[in-house]
Amino acid sequence: MTYENRFDGRKFEETRPMEASVGVVKNAIGSARFKIGKTEAIAAVYGPKEVFPRMLKNPEKGILRCYYNMLPFAGFGGRVRPGGSRRSKEISMVTEHALSPVLDLSDYPNSAVEVYIELPQTDAGSRCAGICAASMALADAGFKMKDLVSAIAIGYVGDKVVVDLDYMEEHYNEFKDENAPKGGETDLPYAYIPAEDKFSLMQMDGEISPEDLKATMDMAKKACLNIYEVQKQALRQKFKKIEE
């Protein structure tokens, strides 16, 4: 046994505490905030608007564009220089792919819907928090959607499959007890569409056995269904407030 108790005392299948709300950016047509542990994402939706460059126009439906951006003080370390990086560009793309399957933009041909995701603080799991916030923001904006998208990272830490890794778990070998042998530091972010029972994001870095890899999908689904409830609750809350 190399990883008995998680660094922050959680159960292996337990996510960090979550907070969610919508309508946090009044200028946007839809917006949401999603916080899990010390990772926080704010997403704002603008559009539909002109597409530049024009070759990206689709005459059949609108296109979705996502922009993932860590604020300069959001990194676990020194200042992150503003402006896009290769990492943020890739995350923006996988975020688009995670969300577009649920989104129907056929009413907006030749135009673009843009989602800006900003992260004021991060402690691992930032692309998943970004996807959760973005899907709520799109729903808040009132676009036709099949469902929300929920996302979570599953990991293989030490010798255990765990849900929702934080920074220390992603760097297990750096923070582990001196006597504990070196172990896994594998991270698998998933995005899940509950209504279709399908995954729209899957990435992995690190090594894992095929059995454990398959087991992570069950854990991801279970965790995502919990997140899904938190997301729905936040959306309902807004309308409750309007009713009052």
Add this chain to the structure above:
Amino acid sequence: MTDINRTHMLKSLENGIRFDGRNLVDIRQPFDVKLNVSETAEGSAVVTLGNSIVMAGVTMELATPYPDTPNKGGLMVNVELVPMSHKDYEPGPPGIKAIEISRVIDRALREGGAVDFEKLCIVEGEKVWNILVDIIPINDDGNLFDAGALAALIAIKNAKLPTVTEEGVVDYKQKTDQGLPLVSEPLPVTIHKIGNYLIVDPTYEEENYSTTRLTVAVQANGNPCAIQKSGEEPLSQEQISEMVDIAIEKSKEYREILKKFS
């Protein structure tokens, strides 16, 4: 911007009322501050001023001092007008608007002597702390100069230095309880001129109709310590004097909020 809207705004200002019901020199409500909004920053704050929400985060950097100031640390102020905060903003490198706000807030803090840079020196000529302040609007409904400076000042005020290991490397995960050497609190107040009327704390819409503005940073003792005039309309001596007087008066209201965090 349609002219009819401008005519309507001028008419309203003539009656002493703004579109949101405020008096010409009223500061918006709600006006409040939230601390420690980002645990990854060494210090952070969010200022809410009406519908404007502005976040500031401080990160500390260990660096070699400039050769001409071997015993002094540094300060950098950066504003990112993130496209999340307004439909007019696009992703990409900072434009002139972001650069001007950064520079005006930087100048207010620097010329107002906000930070004792010598206290940021660790080893003369070798190692000093640099304070890096990033100001980000979450929702931009105008007056980023004043709200941004206030957020920056409060973030600096509440920042804690990270630990430095024996090898001289910063351990950002462990903060000390040592604060930053903030020795004065200059506060910029921006006065806008629309037609012949002077207003404070403009909304985004009002900023668009403003023909000129004066940002006056005011010290606790009431002395101005930095000024920026911007906009194409020139100002008379009387107008400038009046604007400076309003700025000094209004800085007291901003300072009330600051006091809650000392």
